[in-house]
Amino acid sequence: MTEIGNFSSSTTIRVSGLVQGVGFRPFVWKLANELGIAGHVLNDGAGVKIEAHGFPEMLGVFAERLRTDRPALARVDGIEVVTGAERPRPDGFRILESRGGAVATGVVPDAATCPACLADIGNPSDRHHGYAFTNCTHCGPRLSILRHIPYDRASTSMSGFSMCASCRAEYEDPADRRFHAQPVACPDCGPRLWFEGTDGREAEGDPVTLAAQRLRAGDILAVKGLGGFQIAVDAGNEAAVRTLRQRKHRPDKPLALMARDLDQIRRYCRVSDEEADILASAAAPILLLRKAGPALAEGIAPGQDRLGVMLANTPLHHLLLARLTRPIVMTSGNLSENPQETQNAGARQHLAGLADGFLMHDREIVNRLDDSVLRLDRSGVSMLRRARGYAPASVRLAPDFERAPRVLAMGGELKSTFCLINGRDAVLSQHLGDLENAPTFADYKKTLRLYLDLYRFKPEVIAVDAHPQYLSSVYGEELAAEFGADLVRVQHHHAHLASCLAGRGWTFSGEQPVYGVILDGLGWGEDGTVWGGEILKGGLESFQRLGSFLPVPLPGGAAAVREPWRNLAAHLRTAFGPDYLGRLTGLYVAAALEEKNLALLERMMERALNAPPSSSAGRLFDAVAAMLGISFHHQSFEGQAAMALESLARPFVQDESGYPVDFMPSPMRFSFAPLWQELIADLHAGLERGRIAARFHLGLIQGLAEGLSRCGARPGDTVVLSGGVFQNAILKNGLTDRLNAMGFRVLTHETVPANDGGLALGQGVIAVARRVAVGS
Template structure:
């Protein structure tokens, strides 16, 4: 006897070949009916025997396409379907979930086709199928069908149409399907004039081989490319882009990558992941690269080609290529043709262009291997808008818009258990980035039909993200939930780890640059006891004054002076023979006067500035930093490969500005030990290693003692400083040895790029408890 059902599948089920998969599966089980996209889900109307329906439902999950992620499958009885066959029906309307697949690196089958002279798509730069190719960068709205993408302007030729309509073909209903006869095209231009050439890729490779800098239009925006082995070309790119020291990303095939970096299984898995991120990997000694690619570093930002154009260009060039974001220093990446022509003029010698429009800017994702797996440092192309799932007791939570942070900005949209952390947008103090942030939020809200019931912001009312969030909450009459910066860092880790609200508190260690504390002072190295709703500050790094405020983050000698004055006393600092040259020509008297008077010298317990100061002491930081993280990266590079006993901290109990008792980790003994080692001629790498081990030991032991005293089973680690792999792994080992569960972020960046996830989780938990 026939039975009929409607089966609704939610999750990542659009743009992954799910409907063709359902079609083939239904035919295999002798079922009739139809499948269609319905908003952000897939709806299946199917009829057949009870056994066949049960088997069909089981295999829907067990054999789902590799890019699909099924979050929920619901079955209910339905009227019998009409007709005898099984069809892919036109998409319908409906509520859109957070379920659209990110852009996906080219699959092996398409690569083989591009390399086959007998194939119809031989050397075609826009080859794709249901398992690979552009998705989020080309879709304007849901449901994900060709008319909703930037492929709408390219009419399929008969051959492509036949593949698209054939259920047995891997391009069955592949929305970006194209070929040389009907799809996007490439060209090379200079100063707005198309260059005559038989093959733009071959000519572009020739120009790169001669030392030219090219702007290359890709999936989510433009790259600036040059020969990564040509020192002069790399130097010209740095000079033109005004990027003197920040490492440049390199693109290479896997065989070349093996010669450039040490690759273990985790590194290979990260490189070949469908998201194809930039992965920070240890450089091999003598790697054939220009020294200017990653000056002073032990790691290289390396990615594999992820679009057919990249594969073709690398093969023609025959060498690794610098592939850095196509922008001027501190500006957003260009992603529109006219924007690139105007913004990259004077940097690029020529432009390798194509005519498939890009809907939204998506920087490359960045990851590094730490504590045994890849951990996202920047969430972009290939990761966004992959949703995250909040713990099960967030079911029914109100919809929240979380605004994130001022730097490394990203927002988060939640609805129930679904959390959609946006792609990386940049620093909001840049007007162009602030504009991009507003447009991206409007874009996400429209495409995912998200209407917030509350707005979450950072506790600091003066940040651009907080001001804009507060204004939106007032305009819409919505609750505004302010979340302390470091609480949000830890909550993001809890949310990703699946830590339920009813599991109670954990100890959180948040190490970063700066964040406003609940007592009105600047925090940045904190040990907290917290759950989603509330937190208590238990310990901190001893604060020192930041002479000049923001200037202290750009000039590490200011912070070093404050730390050494606190550790040794001013007379001892002035008399120390090893420090005379370091502070020569610096406004020491002025800085001390500022600190004495409290004039633009706020006290701060900042781990980021502690690392900057040590980098300055051992000569791994310039007087003025050219980019955020420069000093800390230099210090980590110095420590790489060295082993050393930890420098000591003094642990004492003090009273915080709000009157609460605090444990204070005082680095005075650390500075005295480091100065003694410098005087004894100890290598800077060993000093850097002893510093890392000292910070890890002090904070891990303090966190473990507090967890034990309070009977808490887990410690969560977060904050931008926790992206330092040496520190993170040392702390994880030490905490695990004490029998504690160690919670770490992986998909949400530990830096401020993941802050919005934590803000959203805290806001949702408070609202569910009625204390928003």
């Protein structure tokens, strides 16, 4: 069909995915004009809707190029084309105002400053020169300022800033890269930046210059960033870093760094080309890099062989780092485990004893966002914390999820997130923290309510962890009653397995069962005991427990998580009986243990009083670390002992062989008695601690591989590696390599964390699979 007079072929095109706030409408406008197509484009709750008129062949090219030529920040999940009859051809192609409707589109994550805006900031002749809130459709805040969908200026915290004539001209010009960039602003009309002291008085002078001067002088500053306040200090000033740790009550946990550019990072770390691409991406995450070159302050990451580094990712950060010669510590603006501060008044109140000054602005942060944390391993990218730059971009599920009910999954207790499943889109929230902390739990509930409102989401099913006392589970029960939703309880380690499968596009219909090696700290088991070192077989709907680590008491319950020596005593008692101390004569660890109240510990374990049996893999790592004198008495953050043990082992893993692991049948259990026997012998022989740590890791790798075979896994089978212990790169890479060599197909986490930060996704897809199975 060809165009006849004022009539032409008409087509309605619906584009779904992450297509709002990324310059998609001006992209469509430019493409339509290039191809001679008339009509219009608009945003609505479902994504982008296009009415196109033109030659049939051009309409086909137009629809194809919507996918292939899309803007950099866009993600096109689907293009639906409905061909209509000949209709009068409109004049030209227009961009129409947004409309509401049922929400099916996604929210684009906040994006780091693009090269074009960075050039504007540095250009003295540009009106954005030196302006800390410069952005365009290719970069800048999204979720952090968004109140509801569709993503328009009125829906954001920029609604209170009226655009000047110059900004309005850019905003309304489809040919300009700032067309409908909702946070667009300049010094004449946008948010304002200032520096104030602890007395609350605004200081005279350029605020960024003042902040840089104070950092060079060794002061600690609170900086209002994109998703919350951050605490900054000179990374080369040992005394300032020590003071920061004292004031923040954070004695050991590694501190993140922010650098000006890649060249500056390369002065202190090894950076591969692929790592450089991750650092410079629009997400601009914290990336764990190997130390190299001159040392910064030792107190940044004590006992670690890697540094967590990110690039400056907002105009404010770029302006600040340009005035400094070294990277800066840039950590969350909070005290202890409290949520990151987002409001000026809250920062003044709660950070006054921590910071020596404040770099503030008056743009409201609607949604709190921590920095994302990644690591690049030999076996691929590991997402350790998913937040700024990645959330809330949906995880795209397999096609059979199109018929899924609306599911809200509540996540776990630690590293909490929640997840909304609507068809093939699983919207996993940003990292929210540990719910044992009351302010964090309050923020979790507030953020969940905001998401329900943002996406206009009424759940039909609510999935919770099987642990009856998790705060997320209790709150999930309340919400199920409120919404009249079905409540589904999901076993913790099954959720870890399903989380990895969902992230890798697994379906719940027709897939063969997989084997799962699930290693973490603690999770409520189906038998009422505490699990943590498991071999499972199953899929999204169900699972079997085929094997586990031999249960070992947790003397003191939660105290054993904080005090590794308790786990050491419990593991040695399990391996050798109550007279285990005789095997340690002459070793440092013997004297250290004898200073503890072992008699009380023995009574607890013998009588099973506050000493629940646990197959925890995390506690095994704690025990081995304590045996080597690492965090023997206490660890100040989760995983501290295990992280130090991994760093200690890394230089020796290529040169050593592993300790033996034994197996007990019916049901299959891993026994670590021979491992402990040889480890103790190596200590008596004076073997280097790093070599002992390497032998432990290698022994666990070979033991897990053998354990899988004993559980029936055969070459060609699929094996999933999940759980927080697989944040350990030696274990993840080593077991992946060994299983690949044995002929297995290995699946690891890529888009969501292997730790409890990915738990909600697993809960959600399990709930869907069960509901669909019951309904089919």
